[in-house]
Structures are given as C-alpha cells and as structure tokens.
Amino acid sequence: MAMISERYGIERRDALKVIGSAAAVGIGGVAGCLGGESGGGPTTASSSDGWPDLSGQSVHFITVAAEDSIQDLWQGVASDFENDTGASMEIEFVETGDLTRIIQLLQAGDPPEVSMQSIGEAYQLQNRDVLLPVDDEYERAVNKLGKPTESVKQIVTVDDSRYMVPLFHNLNSYTYRSDLSDIVPDTWEKVRQYAREVDDQDNDVRGTYVPIATGSPAAVRMVSWLWTNGGSISEWEDDTIHINFHEGENRDRMVEMLNFLKERQQWSPLGEGADWADLMNVLQSGTAASTWYAGARAKNEAIRKGRPFAKDIDITPGMPHNRQQVSDGSAEGLIAYQGADTQAAKTFINYVVRKSFVVEMLTKLSPIHNVPSYPEIQQGEEYRNNIQSLDIWEGWTEEQFDNYQVQTLEQLQNKTQETSPPNPYTSTYYSEPIWNLQNEVLLQDKDPEAIIDTHAEALQQIVDEAQN
Amino acid sequence: MPAKHEEVRRRVHPYQESLYDVLSKRWIFVGLTVLPAIGLFAFINMLPMLWALTASFFEIGALSPEWHWVGLENFRIVLDDGKFWASLFRSTVFAGGSVALQVTAGTALALLLNRDFKFKRVVRAIALLPYIVPTAVLSFIALWMGNSRYGIVSQILHQLGLIEQFIPWYGSPELAMFAVITTSSWKFTIFVTIIVLARLQSIPSSLYEAATVSGASAYRRFVDITLPNLRGVLFIVVLLRGVWMFNKFDIVYILTKGGPLNKTTIASIYAYRMAFDQLNLGRAAAVSTLLFLLLLGAAAVYFYYFEPSEEVRVE
Amino acid sequence: MSIASSWEDGPLGFWYELPYQTQKKIKNVLLNVLLAIVLVLILFPIYWMIATSLFHSNDLFTLPMPLFPSDPTFVEYRAVLETEVVQWYTNTVLVSAGIVLLTTTAATLGGYGLARLDIPYKKTFARVILFGYMFPPILLSIPMFIFWRQLGLINSLPGIILAQTATTLPFSLWLMWQFFQTVPYSLEESAMVGGSSRFRAFVDVALPMAKPGMIAVAIFSFAIAWGAYTIPSILLTDSSKWVLTLGLASFTEAESVLWGQIMAASTLFVLPTFFFMYYLQKYILEGFRAGRI
Structure with a gap:
C-alpha cells in the first residue's frame, strides 16, 4: 500500500529530473525542426537560423498549468524562444481556466499575445472581436502535425477565418468496472441493466453514479446525454441563436433524458455537492461501479491509487447512446489577440506547435486523459512510446486506450458544433438554467414537463443578452 | 516625572x-x-x-475596454431582475445569521475564557487560533471534511449511529446556507471573542466584588455590570461583522459556487456572475453600487439608533 | 426550605441545599466541560488537517477513513518542499511584515492627528473611514489591477503591501482614533508647558501610551495579511512572487485536488501561528482592551 503513494511522490521528483534533460532535448528538438521551417517558412525578415528577429518585442503568454512539470516545460520552450528570436517572454500560469485574467488585461488595454483557452472561451473572445485570425499558423500546424479529424477542422472558424490552433481534447465517455458484470454499458438500456445488476450484488459498490452539481459538470453532462438521445439545445433562427430544447421533438428528448437521470438515481450513491473531483474518485474508492466522465481521469486515478480492479476499468468508445452516437468533448488550443505584438504572437505559436513539443506536453499534461487533436501524433511512435513508458500505463490495455483515444475521438462533437455554423454563445449559456433544470428534477423530484419552459425562457434571455 | x-x-x-x-x-x-x-x-x-461607482453608469463589456454612457439603465435592469432581489434576501440571511451566531458564540466563548482554569495560556492560544487560520486553508479543510461521500464529519456521525446516510453539507438545498454560515463562523467568531475578551479584562474586578458583597446574583452581575461594559464593543463588532459578512464572497463561492439550486447565491456571487460569466461589467458595478448604498443606509440608521456615545450624552 | 420559591420547589430544588462553595465548584466544572467541547470543535478541523497530511494517499477517499494516521508518512511534506514553498513562505513573511508596518504607522499617526488636532471635517472623515469596507470588493479587482499595472506594481511585493493595506487600514485607523481619545491630553500639555515641542510631546509622551493600541492594530493587520488571497491572486502573477495562499491553491491540479499536499502545506502555514497566539496573547488582549469601544 505504501509503495503506491511513495511512487506518487517519486513521480513528482522524477518529473523534475526529466525536465533537466528536457531543456536540453528541447533545444535539440528545435534545431531538428528548423530545417523544415526555413524551407516552408514565410518570407518575412528572418535571422540566420530561420526565425524572425523579434528583438525588442515581447510575448505575454497565459496558460493553465498547475503541475511543476508542465510549468518547467513551458519555461524551457520560452527560454529557447528568447534565444532564437531575441524576443522577451513573460509566461503566466493561472490556476483556473476562466477568463478572469484575460478580462483584467483587456480592461487595462494590454491584451496578452497568446493564451491557451477552451473553444467556448475562444468564441466568447471572438464574439467581442478581440482575437487575431491564425489561418497561416493553423496551416503550418497541419503540415507539421498531420491532418486533424473533420470535427477538429471546424474548430473556431468564423466567416472562413480561423481563430484557434487546437491542441487536445477531453472526451466524454462512460467508465465502468468490467470485473463486476459482463454487460457492456454502451447504450442507455445497457447502462440501466448494468447499474441494476451491479447494485443488486452483495457488496458495497453501487451500480452507477448520478452527480448533482452546480457549474460545469452539470452543463457538460446535460449536453453529453441529451445528444445521444437525439435532442438539441439550440438552433439558428436567421442570425440569432434560439433555444429549442423545450420545443417539438426536442422537448420529448430532453424530458426523456431527465427522467433517465432520475431513474438511475436509485442505483447511485448520494450525488449532492458533486464536483469533478467526486466524479473522478467515485470508481477508485469502490463507491460506484460506473460513471460518465469527461475524460479518462476516473480510470487513471484508480491506477495511481493502486486499486486491484484498476486494470478492469473499461471505457466505452464514446457515450452510451440511445438514438445517436456522438460524444461531446472539449477542445483546447492556442489563440492570439488583436492589439498585441501580432508578429511575435504568431511566431510564438509557430514555435511551440511542433511535434516534439506537443508530444512532450501531452505526455506530461494529464497524459492519456488529454487526447491529441491530430491522429498522426496520437498514432505516432513518439507519443505511443512516451505514453507506454509512464507508470499509469501499467493499468491500461491497448484496447482500452484505443476505445478512448481513437474511437471516441472519431465521435467528437464540441458543444459549439450542435449548430452549423457553430454556436458561438455556448459558454455564456452554460449557466444557472442548465444546471438548475437538472437539479430540480434530481433534488426536488420535480416533473421535467412542468419546469422545462421556465428554464428554457431563462436561458433564452441569457443568450439574448450575450448576442447584443 | x-x-x-x-x-x-x-x-x-x-x-x-x-x-x-x-x-x-x-x-x-x-x-x-x-x-x-x-x-x-x-x-x-x-x-x-x-472607478466602480463611475462604471455603474456605463455599459462595459468585460472583453473590451470601451465604455458607453447609459445613465441609470444598469440600475433599472438590475432592480427589475427578480434574481437580484432573491440574492439580496440571501445575503441578508447569510449576514444576519452569521452575525447572530458569531456575536453570541463569540461573546459566550469570551466569557468562558475570562475565568480561572488550568493551562489558561495554552487553552486561550488554541481558542484564538481560528482567527489567524487563512480563509483559503479553512475552505480546503471544510470542503475536505464536509465532502458528501468521504467527509469525516459525516463518517463520524455515521459511526456514532447519529445519522443513517452521509450528509451532503454543502450540496443539500436545505443545509447549504446553514453549512456556509457555520463554516465561516468557525473563523470569524474568534474576532468577536478577542475583542470582547479584551474588554472583559478591563472591567475592574472591584465592581464584581462590590456587587457580590451586596448580594447580587450571578445573573444580576452579568446584566448590571458585564453587559453595559460590553455595549460599546458589541456595537462596533456587530457593525463590522455585519458589513464584512454582507460583502463576503470567497469562502461561499469556494464551498458551494452559489448552489445548490441557487440556495447560496448571495448578492456578491450574483455580481460576480454578472461580471465574469455574463461579462457585463457595467451592470456588475451597478449591483456593487446598490449594495454599497444599502449598507450605507443601514449603517446610518444603525449609528443613529445605537451609537453608544450618543446615548451616554442623552442620559 | 422556608423560602417559598417555585424554582427551589422544582426538581432542581436540591441545588439550593448545597453549600455555596460546592455550588460554585460544580458550576465551574460544568463551564469547563463546556469550554472543553468548544475546544474540541475548534481543534478538530486543525487535527484533521494534520492527520490528512500524514496519511498515505491511498487511504484518502476510502470508507471508512481511519481516524488516526497509524503509519504516518512524510511523503506529502517532501513533495511540498520540492515546490517553491520556501520562497512563498519568505514572501508571505515579508508581505505581512510590510503590511503590519505600513498599517500601524499610518493608523497611529492618523489616529493621533484625528484625535488631537483641530482639522476641519475630521469627525466626518473619521466616520467615513469605516465606509471603506462597505463597497463589495468583488469588482474592485479590476480597477486595482489597472491602476497597479500602470504604476508598474504588478508582481512587486511593495505593490501587494500597498494594495492589501486597503483591507487593514480603515479599521486600524478608526481604532487608533478611538484609542487616542482615551489617552489623557493633559500629559502632553504638561510636557509642552515644560518646553517640549509638539512633536516631542507626541513621540515621548503619547506614543508610549499608545503602545497597546498599536499592538492591537499590528495583530489585526497581521491576521489579515497572513491569510490574504484575493488581492494577491490578482496582483501576483509570477509564481516566484507568490504568497503561501496562492501556492496552496496550486496544489489543485486541473480537476483533481492533492489533498495530502494541501494539508501538509496548510499545516506548515498554520502551526507557527499557534506560537504567535501563545506568546502574544497578553498583548493581543491588552491592545484590544484599550480604546473607548
């Protein structure tokens, strides 16, 4: 028992050691990459080694990076960038992925050059005309990292301009213990059967988990399950986004989905006050046997904690479906800002978006859980070797890994992609009405039919505000 | 000299x-x-x-630094919003409940500590410690202890046979407000204790001795000597704690994010969402300004009716 | 039993037959029991913080959790010490010292001036001071960030000291103003009659007498400075400039929370303050005692 937590401590230390060498590797990596760069690069004024001379310019880069190893990785690439271009780098690690710091900087009239943001946030910024198109940078990324999937290709494209270079995704799927039942819960009906069967067994493990949350877990859950039931939340009505989950067939789909959540509560441990951490821990702690999760953390956590059933935790390819096979997932990537040092910003994006760096980042930043946006990276030897040398790989099988990273990625549809063109207001409308609608059903036993209109109206009002 | x-x-x-x-x-x-x-x-x-007062008269998108004059429009919209009034009511409950709990518990603890007992210095140091425990630390401990499935508080109550199921302290619509009031009061009660205890120590013991000799009961001594001496400190403590708790944001937001079912969406969380989720800085500033004016008015009334020095002069 | 009283005839009637000394003793024991219960309520969260920091990480999120770390491990402390925690600790101490110094100085001088000098509108001002707390602080982060950035005070310890003083100054100033009103002016007057300059009278006579008030102000501002989070999170963006509370929050990685490390760091954060309360309680109580409040 002690060994596992020792290992956890060591992992951190090992990571620090690795960084020492990573800095060296980083420089080598850049050198290796330069040959290609100077050939296909733009014809701007270049210094001798292929990168433009950015002396006197500065790059302010903001990213979420709590782990030391990730911070060191970014610091390493930043100092390489300074050496190669003469620009000065200011890296800022924020603790949450929201827009708080960006808002402060924009209000101060001093936007950063580049930041790593989710697709929803990128749309929020683009709606206010703050972002810089990065079409060229995206093209180069595709040249270097390979073709992305159809879904990834559309990410943050507005009026034929592209505003984000995507890097990775967390994919919604269903995580379950295969040692307790032979049922594979890949449809709603089987989710029910699985939950009932496991819950009836003579042990403390509950069949499934229905979290009751305020905030993002509730919003992400709603989209994930609703779509697999063929429902939708919004549509374009001329030039405006119209909430439609309470209309026509959608209404039935939504009501059915809410009742499905409600029904599963009988096989679930207490769901109140849940946060992402509760979802992540519900399997490893032996509390429940199956849960929906936005990614692979529920399994990874069981492996880290050395649970004997960790290897038996399987992941369904995509979400369990009822009418439609589709998986909502996040998308994170790099965006650049207007009114900042635009040349430096674009150069920095080009500089970091290269195979060696992206692979290294995705090996360190929640590995396996974060899925590369580019299948070539993900199927490449470099990434696979890195992943397979991780401690957590012990708990994974090739099949489980493919179920999550390959098959689920193929079903990816981001919450913005419900409509075509994508709905740019999803971040704003992921708010109170969405989680209160579910919670009134789950906490207060309210009839979905009776409350659906009120919440739809409230949500429409919020979207209208955002569209003005 | x-x-x-x-x-x-x-x-x-x-x-x-x-x-x-x-x-x-x-x-x-x-x-x-x-x-x-x-x-x-x-x-x-x-x-x-x-800056914030001025901002409340402008329309300001959080994502662009441009200000557009809209006069009183922000105020009109906010005052028209039922959710604002609901959040205001919750702020009042939160502040009122917190002040009541903190002032009674704080004063009681001060009275308990203002006696002779063994290990007085250690005991007092322990009792005063929470005030200096950072809110960030307290929030983490509370989230950890109050977790709906792994929380040690529920576990102990369960093991003692007092509850059948774990209690989701911060996730239950009925309990969440009570839980956040209790949690924040663990720390802020001690502010009251420190100030009241300090005041208690400055009451000359000769007053009590004289009263005892003349046959006053413990209750009479408390009412006739202790309370009048505490009047001044209680006046200022209620004012300060009331203002601070009314504007509190951090600990409530960390513990509940305003949930469940908005049961703990106090006015400061309403303003925060207005600014950082709905990205409407002008309107959030209007909410802040309204809260400020409200507190100002309440304080003026409070000073008028309760300020001790005024009363002394009258008597 | 000759005195007719409903209380004494009741089930607790025996109480009044006990000798006064015995009554007093029993009361005292009961009050001590009550105090002990309160102490348990105060100590348990602190105990659980320490216990969690010593558990093996796979004992966490299990049911039932052991109540005592029977096989304590210091792995979490080692992990914490590998971060920049020493730097954060140093910064926290420096920032707290700066805030205490700035607040105490400004509040003492200001409080004296308001109490003694004939300045127009001083009474109004003295009352307005506490209104400084009445504006909800949520939104103030934005103007503060803008102003401090223009002044180049982002990521600077003096910048954070200055900003955080906004939360300590109003009450401190108000307290010192009250305090000086209780210090008799006659002593300073007699010093001035004896040939002292006004400033001398302030330094030699008034200041020594104001000491308890200054200590109270120092302690109040320390308690706020030590745990400051919101303002530092806005103004300190470089992790080498962080204070401990920010470091603490960084032990939450994405959606997971490293409870062991958080609790280990919290323990390192909280324990020294116990000695602060132990050794300084005399001054704390003396300081807040004074003043007209």
Whole structure:
C-alpha cells in the first residue's frame, strides 16, 4: 500500500529530473525542426537560423498549468524562444481556466499575445472581436502535425477565418468496472441493466453514479446525454441563436433524458455537492461501479491509487447512446489577440506547435486523459512510446486506450458544433438554467414537463443578452 | 516625572531638537500625521471605489475596454431582475445569521475564557487560533471534511449511529446556507471573542466584588455590570461583522459556487456572475453600487439608533 | 426550605441545599466541560488537517477513513518542499511584515492627528473611514489591477503591501482614533508647558501610551495579511512572487485536488501561528482592551 503513494511522490521528483534533460532535448528538438521551417517558412525578415528577429518585442503568454512539470516545460520552450528570436517572454500560469485574467488585461488595454483557452472561451473572445485570425499558423500546424479529424477542422472558424490552433481534447465517455458484470454499458438500456445488476450484488459498490452539481459538470453532462438521445439545445433562427430544447421533438428528448437521470438515481450513491473531483474518485474508492466522465481521469486515478480492479476499468468508445452516437468533448488550443505584438504572437505559436513539443506536453499534461487533436501524433511512435513508458500505463490495455483515444475521438462533437455554423454563445449559456433544470428534477423530484419552459425562457434571455 | 523628562531631553541631539521644532509647525504636523493616512485611504480605498461607482453608469463589456454612457439603465435592469432581489434576501440571511451566531458564540466563548482554569495560556492560544487560520486553508479543510461521500464529519456521525446516510453539507438545498454560515463562523467568531475578551479584562474586578458583597446574583452581575461594559464593543463588532459578512464572497463561492439550486447565491456571487460569466461589467458595478448604498443606509440608521456615545450624552 | 420559591420547589430544588462553595465548584466544572467541547470543535478541523497530511494517499477517499494516521508518512511534506514553498513562505513573511508596518504607522499617526488636532471635517472623515469596507470588493479587482499595472506594481511585493493595506487600514485607523481619545491630553500639555515641542510631546509622551493600541492594530493587520488571497491572486502573477495562499491553491491540479499536499502545506502555514497566539496573547488582549469601544 505504501509503495503506491511513495511512487506518487517519486513521480513528482522524477518529473523534475526529466525536465533537466528536457531543456536540453528541447533545444535539440528545435534545431531538428528548423530545417523544415526555413524551407516552408514565410518570407518575412528572418535571422540566420530561420526565425524572425523579434528583438525588442515581447510575448505575454497565459496558460493553465498547475503541475511543476508542465510549468518547467513551458519555461524551457520560452527560454529557447528568447534565444532564437531575441524576443522577451513573460509566461503566466493561472490556476483556473476562466477568463478572469484575460478580462483584467483587456480592461487595462494590454491584451496578452497568446493564451491557451477552451473553444467556448475562444468564441466568447471572438464574439467581442478581440482575437487575431491564425489561418497561416493553423496551416503550418497541419503540415507539421498531420491532418486533424473533420470535427477538429471546424474548430473556431468564423466567416472562413480561423481563430484557434487546437491542441487536445477531453472526451466524454462512460467508465465502468468490467470485473463486476459482463454487460457492456454502451447504450442507455445497457447502462440501466448494468447499474441494476451491479447494485443488486452483495457488496458495497453501487451500480452507477448520478452527480448533482452546480457549474460545469452539470452543463457538460446535460449536453453529453441529451445528444445521444437525439435532442438539441439550440438552433439558428436567421442570425440569432434560439433555444429549442423545450420545443417539438426536442422537448420529448430532453424530458426523456431527465427522467433517465432520475431513474438511475436509485442505483447511485448520494450525488449532492458533486464536483469533478467526486466524479473522478467515485470508481477508485469502490463507491460506484460506473460513471460518465469527461475524460479518462476516473480510470487513471484508480491506477495511481493502486486499486486491484484498476486494470478492469473499461471505457466505452464514446457515450452510451440511445438514438445517436456522438460524444461531446472539449477542445483546447492556442489563440492570439488583436492589439498585441501580432508578429511575435504568431511566431510564438509557430514555435511551440511542433511535434516534439506537443508530444512532450501531452505526455506530461494529464497524459492519456488529454487526447491529441491530430491522429498522426496520437498514432505516432513518439507519443505511443512516451505514453507506454509512464507508470499509469501499467493499468491500461491497448484496447482500452484505443476505445478512448481513437474511437471516441472519431465521435467528437464540441458543444459549439450542435449548430452549423457553430454556436458561438455556448459558454455564456452554460449557466444557472442548465444546471438548475437538472437539479430540480434530481433534488426536488420535480416533473421535467412542468419546469422545462421556465428554464428554457431563462436561458433564452441569457443568450439574448450575450448576442447584443 | 519632570526630572526624568529633562533627562531624556538632554540626550537628544540639538539638530534633532530643531528638526522636532520644524515638525511641530502646525501644517507640517498635520501633514505628518493625518495626511499619510488620508492619502493612503484615498488612493487604495477611494480610487478603486470611484472607478466602480463611475462604471455603474456605463455599459462595459468585460472583453473590451470601451465604455458607453447609459445613465441609470444598469440600475433599472438590475432592480427589475427578480434574481437580484432573491440574492439580496440571501445575503441578508447569510449576514444576519452569521452575525447572530458569531456575536453570541463569540461573546459566550469570551466569557468562558475570562475565568480561572488550568493551562489558561495554552487553552486561550488554541481558542484564538481560528482567527489567524487563512480563509483559503479553512475552505480546503471544510470542503475536505464536509465532502458528501468521504467527509469525516459525516463518517463520524455515521459511526456514532447519529445519522443513517452521509450528509451532503454543502450540496443539500436545505443545509447549504446553514453549512456556509457555520463554516465561516468557525473563523470569524474568534474576532468577536478577542475583542470582547479584551474588554472583559478591563472591567475592574472591584465592581464584581462590590456587587457580590451586596448580594447580587450571578445573573444580576452579568446584566448590571458585564453587559453595559460590553455595549460599546458589541456595537462596533456587530457593525463590522455585519458589513464584512454582507460583502463576503470567497469562502461561499469556494464551498458551494452559489448552489445548490441557487440556495447560496448571495448578492456578491450574483455580481460576480454578472461580471465574469455574463461579462457585463457595467451592470456588475451597478449591483456593487446598490449594495454599497444599502449598507450605507443601514449603517446610518444603525449609528443613529445605537451609537453608544450618543446615548451616554442623552442620559 | 422556608423560602417559598417555585424554582427551589422544582426538581432542581436540591441545588439550593448545597453549600455555596460546592455550588460554585460544580458550576465551574460544568463551564469547563463546556469550554472543553468548544475546544474540541475548534481543534478538530486543525487535527484533521494534520492527520490528512500524514496519511498515505491511498487511504484518502476510502470508507471508512481511519481516524488516526497509524503509519504516518512524510511523503506529502517532501513533495511540498520540492515546490517553491520556501520562497512563498519568505514572501508571505515579508508581505505581512510590510503590511503590519505600513498599517500601524499610518493608523497611529492618523489616529493621533484625528484625535488631537483641530482639522476641519475630521469627525466626518473619521466616520467615513469605516465606509471603506462597505463597497463589495468583488469588482474592485479590476480597477486595482489597472491602476497597479500602470504604476508598474504588478508582481512587486511593495505593490501587494500597498494594495492589501486597503483591507487593514480603515479599521486600524478608526481604532487608533478611538484609542487616542482615551489617552489623557493633559500629559502632553504638561510636557509642552515644560518646553517640549509638539512633536516631542507626541513621540515621548503619547506614543508610549499608545503602545497597546498599536499592538492591537499590528495583530489585526497581521491576521489579515497572513491569510490574504484575493488581492494577491490578482496582483501576483509570477509564481516566484507568490504568497503561501496562492501556492496552496496550486496544489489543485486541473480537476483533481492533492489533498495530502494541501494539508501538509496548510499545516506548515498554520502551526507557527499557534506560537504567535501563545506568546502574544497578553498583548493581543491588552491592545484590544484599550480604546473607548
């Protein structure tokens, strides 16, 4: 028992050691990459080694990076960038992925050059005309990292301009213990059967988990399950986004989905006050046997904690479906800002978006859980070797890994992609009405039919505000 | 005294003495004493406040630095919003409940500590400790102890047979408000304890002795001696704690994010969402301004009716 | 039993037959029991913080959790010490010291001036001071960030000291103003009659007598400075400039929370303050005692 937590401590230390060498590797990596760069690069004024001379310019880069190893990785690439271009780098690690710091900087009239943001946030910024198109940078990324999937290709494209270079995704799927039942819960009906069967067994493990949350877990859950039931939340009505989950067939789909959540509560441990951490821990702690999760953390956590059933935790390819096979997932990537040092910003994006760096980042930043946006990276030897040398790989099988990273990625549809063109207001409308609608059903036993209109109206009002 | 004073005086260097004379000139002295405080106050307190007050008359998108004058429009919209009034009501419940709990528990604890018992110094150090435990630390401990499935509080109550199921302290619509009030009061009650205990110690014991000799019961001594002496501190403690709890944001947001079912969406969380989720800074500023005016009005009434010095003069 | 009283005839009637000394003793024991219960309520969260920091990480999120770390491990402390925690600790101490110094100085001088000098509108000002707390602080982060950035005070310890003083100054100034009103002016007057300059009288006579008030102000501002989070999170963006509270929050990685490390860091954060309360309680109580409040 002690060994596992020792290992956890060591992992951190090992990571620090690795960084020492990573800095060296980083420089080598850049050198290796330069040959290609100077050939296909733009014809701007270049210094001798292929990168433009950015002396006197500065790059302010903001990213979420709590782990030391990730911070060191970014610091390493930043100092390489300074050496190669003469620009000065200011890296800022924020603790949450929201827009708080960006808002402060924009209000101060001093936007950063580049930041790593989710697709929803990128749309929020683009709606206010703050972002810089990065079409060229995206093209180069595709040249270097390979073709992305159809879904990834559309990410943050507005009026034929592209505003984000995507890097990775967390994919919604269903995580379950295969040692307790032979049922594979890949449809709603089987989710029910699985939950009932496991819950009836003579042990403390509950069949499934229905979290009751305020905030993002509730919003992400709603989209994930609703779509697999063929429902939708919004549509374009001329030039405006119209909430439609309470209309026509959608209404039935939504009501059915809410009742499905409600029904599963009988096989679930207490769901109140849940946060992402509760979802992540519900399997490893032996509390429940199956849960929906936005990614692979529920399994990874069981492996880290050395649970004997960790290897038996399987992941369904995509979400369990009822009418439609589709998986909502996040998308994170790099965006650049207007009114900042635009040349430096674009150069920095080009500089970091290269195979060696992206692979290294995705090996360190929640590995396996974060899925590369580019299948070539993900199927490449470099990434696979890195992943397979991780401690957590012990708990994974090739099949489980493919179920999550390959098959689920193929079903990816981001919450913005419900409509075509994508709905740019999803971040704003992921708010109170969405989680209160579910919670009134789950906490207060309210009839979905009776409350659906009120919440739809409230949500429409919020979207209208955002569209003005 | 004068002799000693002379002695001190002789040790001072003549230049220092003339420097002192210069510093004593009326306006220089005023500048030296009051000006730094006023200047600081104006810069670090008033200036950001003025920014926010001004902002409440403009439409300001959080993602662009442009301001558009809209007059009282923000106020009109906010005052029209039922959710604002609901959040205001919750703020009142939160502040009222917190102040009631903190002032009674804090005073009671101070009375308990103001006696003779063994290990007095250690016991007092322990009792006063929560006030200095950072809110961030307290929030983490509370989330950890109150977790709906792994929380040690539920576990112990369960093991003692007092509850059948784990209690989701911060996730239950019925309990969440009570839980956040109790959690934050664990720390802030001690502010009351410190101030009341300090005051209790300054009440001359001769007063109590005289009362005891003349046959006053413990209850009478409390009502006739202790309470009147505490009046002044309780006045200021209720005011300060009331203001601080009314504007509290961090600990409530960390513990519940305003949920479940908005049961703990107090006005500060409503304003926060307005600014950082709905990205409407002008309207969030209007909410802040309204809360400010409300507190100002409440404080004025409070001062008018309860300020002790005024009453002393009347009597 | 000759005195007719409903209380004494009741089930607790025996109480009044006990000798006064015995009554007093029993009361005292009961009050001590009550105090002990309160102490348990205060100590348990602190105990659980320490216990969690010593558990092996796979004992966490299990049911039932052991109540005592029977096989304590210091792995979490080692992990914490590998971060920049020493730097954060140093910064926290420096920032707290700066805030205490700035607040105490400004509040003492200001409080004296307001109490003693004939300045127009001083009474109004003295009352307005506490209004400084009445504006909800949520939104003030934006103007503060803008102003401090223009002044180049982002990521600077003096910058954070200045900003955080906004939360300590109003009450401190108000307290010192009250305090000086209780210090008799006659002593300073007699010093001035004896030939002292006004400033001398302030330094030699008034200041020594104001000491308890200054200590109270220092302690109040320390308690706020030590745990400051919101303002530092806005103004300190470089992790080498962080204070401990920010470091603490960084032990939450994405959606997971490293409870062991958080609790280990919290323990390192909280324990020294116990000694602060132990050794300084005399001054704390003396300081807040004074003043007209």
